[in-house]
Amino acid sequence: MQDDALWYEAAQLVGITNALNVIADGLGPLGAAFPAVASDAGETGPGALLGEIAAFYEAAEAPLAFRLLAHDPAYAAEVWAATRRAFSDNRLSRRLKESLAFAVSLTSRSAFGTAFHLREMRRLGVGERGVMEIIGVTQMFSSYTKIADTLQLEPDMEHIAPVDHSPAPGGSATPAPRERGAAQVKGTSRAKISKGDRRVASRASRISASPSPAPAARSAPKKPV
Amino acid sequence: MPTVRLRDASEYPEAARKLFELSSLWFNYDFAQPPAMSRVMAWDGEFGGPHGRAMKRAMGPGEFTRGEKEMVAAVVSGVNACSY
Numbered sequence: 524m525q526d527d528a529l530w531y532e533a534a535q536l537v538g539i540t541n542a543l544n545v546i547a548d549g550l551g552p553l554g555a556a557f558p559a560v561a562s563d564a565g566e567t568g569p570g571a572l573l574g575e576i577a578a579f580y581e582a583a584e585a586p587l588a589f590r591l592l593a594h595d596p597a598y599a600a601e602v603w604a605a606t607r608r609a610f611s612d613n614r615l616s617r618r619l620k621e622s623l624a625f626a627v628s629l630t631s632r633s634a635f636g637t638a639f640h641l642r643e644m645r646r647l648g649v650g651e652r653g654v655m656e657i658i659g660v661t662q663m664f665s666s667y668t669k670i671a672d673t674l675q676l677e678p679d680m681e682h683i684a685p686v687d688h689s690p691a692p693g694g695s696a697t698p699a700p701r702e703r704g705a706a707q708v709k710g711t712s713r714a715k716i717s718k719g720d721r722r723v724a725s726r727a728s729r730i731s732a733s734p735s736p737a738p739a740a741r742s743a744p745k746k747p748v
Numbered sequence: 749m750p751t752v753r754l755r756d757a758s759e760y761p762e763a764a765r766k767l768f769e770l771s772s773l774w775f776n777y778d779f780a781q782p783p784a785m786s787r788v789m790a791w792d793g794e795f796g797g798p799h800g801r802a803m804k805r806a807m808g809p810g811e812f813t814r815g816e817k818e819m820v821a822a823v824v825s826g827v828n829a830c831s832y
Contacts, residue, residue, distance in 0.1 A: 659806030
């Protein structure tokens with residue numbers, strides 16, 4: 524998980540998941556006051572869009588969030604394009620993305636998102652053990668984060684993960700910032716230089732500094748993950 | 749600033765210090781001082797022990813890899829708006 528591209532994908536996913544949950548959980552219960560667009564709303568316009576979305580999820584109808592947004596088909600189409608991009612296989616697999624979305628939804632107490640992404644996880648082959656693994660991680664880090672916040676702990680593992688010096692997609696590579704390392708090169712070992720080129724670790728890594736973990740190799744997963 | 753004084757590893761009993769060594773193994777990183785969370789959880793072994801074992805069980809490889817679970821944990825931490 525050392526490439527920034529993986530984390531950009533994850534961040535997009537978290538954002539759009541929350542955005543869809545806000546709509547479905549907030550507007551869905553309003554019922555007649557803000558009705559969802561019918562899935563069979565014509566073969567053009569919202570109907571075509573909702574059909575495309577339903578096909579992506581191999582479902583009878585599009586998720587509630589999109590049926591609520593379909594009152595403005597042009598807006599809904601843009602949200603869908605972003606959603607499809609965020610949830611499609613890329614550097615991260617769709618299976619993992621749905622699992623991340625499930626964790627996000629569970630954490631934010633989204634009834635819509637939790638149920639929807641749980642179904643998607645199972646549809647994409649995650650077994651009951653896998654579901655419990657995601658539930659366990661979600662619960663544990665909902666504990667660690669609150670302990671850290673209560674005690675106002677400050678980040679203290681800034682140097683644990685390496686910096687990704689690759690350019691933005693389509694951009695040009697720039698040399699690694701040697702100035703920063705140069706000060707540390709003088710009179711230091713190669714290992715120290717490497718440390719100087721590290722950055723803030725994931726919050727997860729920082730927070731999971733439990734006193735009784737099991738030893739585990741810290742290796743980058745194969746791509747896509 | 750933390751609301752408590754985080755004790756140095758040397759202020760902990762020997763049993764806790766052995767657990768700090770496991771933290772280094774978990775991260776494959778030689779810390780000058782154990783991470784703050786390790787020291788917090790080592791304060792009360794009767795809480796930190798089972799909590800840490802639950803974390804270890806949740807984070808261990810299964811249907812998902814450790815790396816995938818670290819990413820799940822990161823997004824959960826983000827949603828919880830935890831700055832640590």
